[in-house]
Amino acid sequence: MAFLDLDGLRCHVQRLDPRDGGPPAATAVLLHGLLTDSLASYYFTLAPTLAAAGVAVVMYDQRGHGRTGRPPTGYRLERFVDDLMGLLDRLEVAAPVHLLGNSFGGTVAFGLAARHPERVLSILAIESEPATLAWAGKLDGILRRAEAELAEESTLAWVAAQRGAHTARLARSAGRLLAGTSLARDIPASRLPTEAELRAIHCPVLAVYGTESDLADQAAWLDGLLPDCRSAFVPGQEHSVLVEAPDTVRELTLSWLREQGVELRGPVADPALVPWRGAR
Template sequence: MALLDLDGLRCHVQRLAPLDGAPPAATAVLVHGLLTDSLASYYFTLGPVLAAAGVEVVMYDQRGHGRTARPPTGYRLDHFLDDLEALLDRLYLTGPVHLLGNSFGGTVAFGLAQRRPEQVLSILAIESEPATPAWAAKMERLLGWTEAQLAREESLAWVAEQQGAHKARLARAAGRLLAETSLARDLPASRVLSEAGIGAIDCPVLAVYGTESDLAEQADWLEGLLPACRSTLVPGQEHSVLVEAPEVVRELALCWLLENGAGLRGPAAGLRRPLPVSGGAVRVAGGAR
């Protein structure tokens, strides 16, 4: 574990070197989502698998989350982008990296690719979307509703009964984050991207959606905007694809990195199921096809 000072924000970072001790085949920065998410989601699903394949892996808790500091204000999207930029600079990652973003983490990845295109080799966006006016309006509704619900003890008791003690602890922590900070007000007020701004993101993008998620409806729209974007639909999944279907995500990530120039090592080097080369959403059942 490392705690780094990112322009005054104490940030919790985990950095995994390739397990074989050889120079990295690539560098992947894994960006988690909001509220109940943290770098732990990657640590127990994707991070070690990538390190075993020869990838240098950087995971960090975003501001207000996990073991990173929780300032009372400063939660617009640009603040999260500033943090990621500062992290890359602080770790001397001057060359381009692969960004893997889960949920809001993908929104951050799209934002960095628009802001610093020279720093991003590719994006794997899991149940994510760029920041648009529609996204901001949705964030306002969802964060406002979530803040109100998590302030009620009966809601937390329902989570404990229906989803278990671990989910209840995460929900309680999310409620404290919303109660103690300006996140629910700041994020919907973020600067958003125009369609032209989104279309300027020219790095390769793989967008992964659950077939039962409302975000899957944007697959054709995003492919139409981005010059190098494909979509993959994971059957039977809703928003929690990363934690509910980790084997699928692992294989998609490894195939994606291979396709985008990473000389993976170990068992991953023998993968022979490349992702489709044409546009259009592709369904995967047990892995990439």
């Protein structure tokens, strides 16, 4: 465990070196989602697989989440992108990296690629989308509703009964984050990249969706918007693809990195097992 100061933010960072002790075949930065998510989602799913394949892994708790500091304000998307840039600079990761973003983490990845394309080799976005006016409106509704509902003990009791004690603890922590910070108001007020800025994201992008997720309907739009983007669908899954279908995510990720020219040193997914576009 390590903590770095990012312009006054105490940031919790975890790094995994290639397990075989050899030089990294590439560097992957793993970005988690909002509210109930943290780097733990990757630590127990994807990160060990990448390290075993010879990839250097960087993962961190985003501001307000996990063990990273929780300032009362400063939660616009551009601050999250600044944090990512600051982290790469502090870790002296000068070469471009592969970004893997879950939900809001993918939005941060798109934000970095739009502002600093020279720092990004590829993006694998799981159940995610770039920041647009529609995205801001949707997040405004989701966050305001969550702020109100997670302040109610009856909601937390329902979560505990339906989803278990662990999920209830995450929900309670998310409620404290929303109650104690400006996150619910800052995210929708973020600076949004223009369509031209999004179209200028030229790195390869793989967008992964659950077939039962509302986000799957955006696949054709995103494939058409970005110059080098395609979609993959995970059958039977909704939004929680990373934690509900980790084996599939591992297969997708290894296959994707190999396609990007990364010389993986561990077992690589059989392409026949990867649900590329058309398997929805």
